[in-house]
Amino acid sequence: MEVIVIGCGVSGLSCGIRLLERGFSVTIVAEQLPPHTTSDVAPAFWYPFKAFPLKRIQRWGQLSLAEFYRLMAVPEAGVSAATLVEFYPSPPSPSWWAGLVRHYEPIPASDVPPGYQAGYRAETPLIETPRYMPYLLARFGQLGGQVEQKRISHLSELVGPGRLIVNCSGVGARELAGDETVYPIRGQIVRVRQPGLDRQIVNALSGPALTYIVPRSQDCVLGGTAEEHNWSLTPEPATAAAIIERAQALMPTLAGAEVLEHLVGLRPGRNEVRLELERLGPDCAVIHNYGHGGAGFTLSWGCAQEVAELAAKVA
Numbered sequence: 095m096e097v098i099v100i101g102c103g104v105s106g107l108s109c110g111i112r113l114l115e116r117g118f119s120v121t122i123v124a125e126q127l128p129p130h131t132t133s134d135v136a137p138a139f140w141y142p143f144k145a146f147p148l149k150r151i152q153r154w155g156q157l158s159l160a161e162f163y164r165l166m167a168v169p170e171a172g173v174s175a176a177t178l179v180e181f182y183p184s185p186p187s188p189s190w191w192a193g194l195v196r197h198y199e200p201i202p203a204s205d206v207p208p209g210y211q212a213g214y215r216a217e218t219p220l221i222e223t224p225r226y227m228p229y230l231l232a233r234f235g236q237l238g239g240q241v242e243q244k245r246i247s248h249l250s251e252l253v254g255p256g257r258l259i260v261n262c263s264g265v266g267a268r269e270l271a272g273d274e275t276v277y278p279i280r281g282q283i284v285r286v287r288q289p290g291l292d293r294q295i296v297n298a299l300s301g302p303a304l305t306y307i308v309p310r311s312q313d314c315v316l317g318g319t320a321e322e323h324n325w326s327l328t329p330e331p332a333t334a335a336a337i338i339e340r341a342q343a344l345m346p347t348l349a350g351a352e353v354l355e356h357l358v359g360l361r362p363g364r365n366e367v368r369l370e371l372e373r374l375g376p377d378c379a380v381i382h383n384y385g386h387g388g389a390g391f392t393l394s395w396g397c398a399q400e401v402a403e404l405a406a407k408v409a
């Protein structure tokens with residue numbers, strides 16, 4: 095069966111790889127290719143954020159976590175173990191995934207910075223997208239996958255006999271699949287020169303302001319924002335200044351770090367991830383896989399596995 099995957103972000107590439115591994119012939123069709131997708135903007139680390147529903151997220155997240163642990167042994171994938179340190183303004187209830195990640199433990203009150211009341215640390219996979227996205231693309235190509243850069247206006251353009259479409263179009267699904275429940279969750283970040291920080295991700299949650307610091311091998315990413323229904327891809331100077339100020343307050347060694355780049359990405363928000371089969375005719379179907387919010391990497395391999403299982407049932 096011929097499979098056409100729409101989208102060349104982390105969802106499309108992960109699905110493409112799992113489908114090729116099952117023997118399907120796969121072509122990815124996408125308007126934007128790496129390094130120009132939302133996925134390329136993400137810092138990124140395994141962390142379930144703004145993705146639903148919980149029951150499905152738990153399975154997808156767990157399967158993906160296992161795959162990222164495996165990928166830590168593949169140097170070209172750019173996945174490594176990092177310590178995630180998270181601070182809260184008041185004691186939170188334990189995260190559902192506390193038992194999944196390694197070394198999850200509360201942080202003593204004496205180590206919690208001013209303005210916060212509680213914190214924990216855990217080990218989580220850091221997925222360096224400047225290396226990981228090219229790795230996925232290369233792995234897809236090595237397995238025999240084809241890539242075509244093209245915009246699709248509507249799913250009906252691809253309908254054909256004996257064809258399976260996999261829709262991994264992120265926030266583009268709003269137009270492509272006519273799904274008005276998909277909306278952007280705008281994320282602005284600042285890339286600065288690595289000031290010699292350890293592999294320790296700091297995430298501080300306080301009101302609507304997100305503050306995160308993600309040290310990578312070649313740079314350090316400072317974030318961020320999560321602005322629902324904001325479609326602007328233009329970095330806002332005032333937002334960038336506030337991001338830098340909050341990050342420096344948490345980690346004074348960042349003071350004076352050279353700014354390399356300002357970036358914006360639109361997370362695909364939805365009340366729940368849409369992963370389901372839809373028949374488009376007697377001999378053509380689409381599997382939708384979009385709406386992963388702030389957790390597209392965190393859920394990628396679990397969702398790709400489910401897409402491949404559905405595809406095998408249809409074939």
Ligand SMILES: Cc1cc2nc3c(=O)[nH]c(=O)nc-3n(C[C@H](O)[C@H](O)[C@H](O)COP(=O)(O)OP(=O)(O)OC[C@H]3O[C@@H](n4cnc5c(N)ncnc54)[C@H](O)[C@@H]3O)c2cc1C
Nearest residue numbers: 101102103105125126133139246264266281359390391392
């Ligand atoms: C600042 C920021 C930080 C983040 N941090 C994390 C993190 O730490 N961990 C994590 O798990 N997630 C994180 N995320 C979320 C994650 O990046 C997204 O959930 C993920 O990138 C979504 O991937 P996707 O492949 O579904 O969509 P995208 O990466 O948006 O890819 C969509 C693809 O579909 C194509 N497309 C869309 N419409 C059409 C069309 N009409 N015709 C043809 N092609 C089309 C696009 O061109 C693109 O190739 C972050 C996001 C941002 C913005």
